[in-house]
Amino acid sequence: MARVAVIGAGIIGSAAATWLIDEGHEVTVFEPDIDGLPTSSGNAALLALPEIAPIASPGIFTTVPRWLLDPLGPLTVRWTDVPALTPWLLAFLMNANSRQEARTRLALTGLMKTALADHQELGRKAGVFGHLRQTGFVSVHDDEASTAAAVHEAEKVRSALGYEFERISPKAARQLVPQLEGPFFGAVRQPVYWMVSNPLTVLRRYQAFWRERASFVASRAQALRQTENGIVVVAGNGESVFDKVVVASGVWSRELVRGLGLRILLETERGYNTTFGFTELGWNLPMPVGFGDHGFIASPLVDGLRVGGAVELAKPQAAPNFGRAKAMRTKMRRYVPSLPEGGKEWMGRRPSTPDSVPVISRHPKDERIVFAFGHGHLGLTLSAVTARRVADLVAGRDTADLSPFDIARFQ
Numbered sequence: 001m002a003r004v005a006v007i008g009a010g011i012i013g014s015a016a017a018t019w020l021i022d023e024g025h026e027v028t029v030f031e032p033d034i035d036g037l038p039t040s041s042g043n044a045a046l047l048a049l050p051e052i053a054p055i056a057s058p059g060i061f062t063t064v065p066r067w068l069l070d071p072l073g074p075l076t077v078r079w080t081d082v083p084a085l086t087p088w089l090l091a092f093l094m095n096a097n098s099r100q101e102a103r104t105r106l107a108l109t110g111l112m113k114t115a116l117a118d119h120q121e122l123g124r125k126a127g128v129f130g131h132l133r134q135t136g137f138v139s140v141h142d143d144e145a146s147t148a149a150a151v152h153e154a155e156k157v158r159s160a161l162g163y164e165f166e167r168i169s170p171k172a173a174r175q176l177v178p179q180l181e182g183p184f185f186g187a188v189r190q191p192v193y194w195m196v197s198n199p200l201t202v203l204r205r206y207q208a209f210w211r212e213r214a215s216f217v218a219s220r221a222q223a224l225r226q227t228e229n230g231i232v233v234v235a236g237n238g239e240s241v242f243d244k245v246v247v248a249s250g251v252w253s254r255e256l257v258r259g260l261g262l263r264i265l266l267e268t269e270r271g272y273n274t275t276f277g278f279t280e281l282g283w284n285l286p287m288p289v290g291f292g293d294h295g296f297i298a299s300p301l302v303d304g305l306r307v308g309g310a311v312e313l314a315k316p317q318a319a320p321n322f323g324r325a326k327a328m329r330t331k332m333r334r335y336v337p338s339l340p341e342g343g344k345e346w347m348g349r350r351p352s353t354p355d356s357v358p359v360i361s362r363h364p365k366d367e368r369i370v371f372a373f374g375h376g377h378l379g380l381t382l383s384a385v386t387a388r389r390v391a392d393l394v395a396g397r398d399t400a401d402l403s404p405f406d407i408a409r410f411q
Contacts, residue, residue: 001024001025002244003241004243005244006214007233010248011038011206012386015206015384017210018126018209020390025244028216029214031218034218044299045197045288047119047132050157050190052109054095054100054101055352074295074296075295076313076324077312080318087265089354091355095354100355103357104356112381115385118387131196134193138168138287139289139291140180140184140289141188142293147187149292154188164190165190170184173189176189180335181337183335195300199380219235222236224245227241231368246372247372247373248390251267252316264410266373270350271348273345273348274328276340278303288300294328296308296332298336307328309328322347350376357374358375358386360393360402371407
């Protein structure tokens with residue numbers, strides 16, 4: 001077994017650390033803010049198993065210009081940050097073609113096929129049970145074109161993964177979700193969606209597991225240095241040598257990657273949410289609801305309701321614009337008039353690649369270094385399958401074709 005450093009303790013890093021410990025490795029986790037709220041803590045709590053479509057698809061050339069005119073819409077760019085974002089944005093646009101869309105769908109399909117089983121196995125390894133439940137999902141749409149597009153996407157998912165769906169009327173949607181009292185045109189129901197109880201609670205339970213069994217360094221890893229005797233992790237508290245290193249620190253991974261002389265396009269797909277507790281809400285939705293024309297979701301946690309989503313492209317250090325969270329609440333009240341004022345607002349930085357495919361791979365020239373980042377809005381969904389693949393890479397087991405996820409595609 002190996003001495004392994006895991007850089008980052010969000011959901012990807014914590015899942016990987018848990019899996020590696022279960023396989024007998026001696027693990028050390030580096031994380032400067034273990035009590036903070038990483039991106040995964042603000043997730044909508046969905047295991048979004050049908051979501052294999054990239055953000056960059058041929059259709060963006062007709063929809064994105066309209067969205068960008070609305071600074072509080074489903075997709076926006078901080079215009080002051082455009083110079084820094086330009087390489088990523090250009091690659092994003094270059095990926096918006098049917099050939100790359102097909103490649104992305106195929107890659108994500110391969111991960112989704114075992115994602116649920118891997119979550120169940122990860123929970124077993126960590127002694128975490130009762131945190132998964134199948135809720136289904138319903139999306140509501142404002143017109144025929146939007147409803148038909150959702151049906152078309154669901155048909156693609158059914159072809160790739162076998163997941164069933166049904167187009168339903170507003171009346172049928174209200175029978176499933178009585179709070180949908182406002183007007184809408186149509187809806188699509190997908191039974192395969194699962195949820196975790198609460199993303200932060202689940203993350204803390206995995207962190208508790210590895211903190212009892214691994215070494216912990218409360219410092220940011222500043223650099224990696226390759227030597228004959230191992231990989232040196234340079235941190236604020238000094239230097240340590242490991243047999244293997246797993247880089248899983250979200251968007252902050254890019255500094256470590258670039259320090260190794262590799263190229264990476266990784267930016268933040270920032271998301272906003274508002275969480276309502278039961279005391280201020282008085283009710284909850286029976287299942288998660290997506291508002292298809294507005295790019296956000298309302299999901300029932302075990303301890304409240306979370307309303308969030310959308311995409312804001314900006315530099316990681318840019319100040320939050322909580323007007324985006326307010327805009328989602330305002331739009332939701334068109335459909336759910338009983339949504340109250342209040343709630344707790346939050347913003348997270350989802351690390352995203354321009355092709356919507358995460359990096360899960362070894363260093364092209366040094367198998368001692370493993371990368372696991374860039375999951376975008378699928379971090380929670382893909383955390384367990386990523387952990388299993390990371391363990392395979394660390395152990396030298398090539399049990400699956402990981403070429404679509406190779407960092408070499410950016411070199």
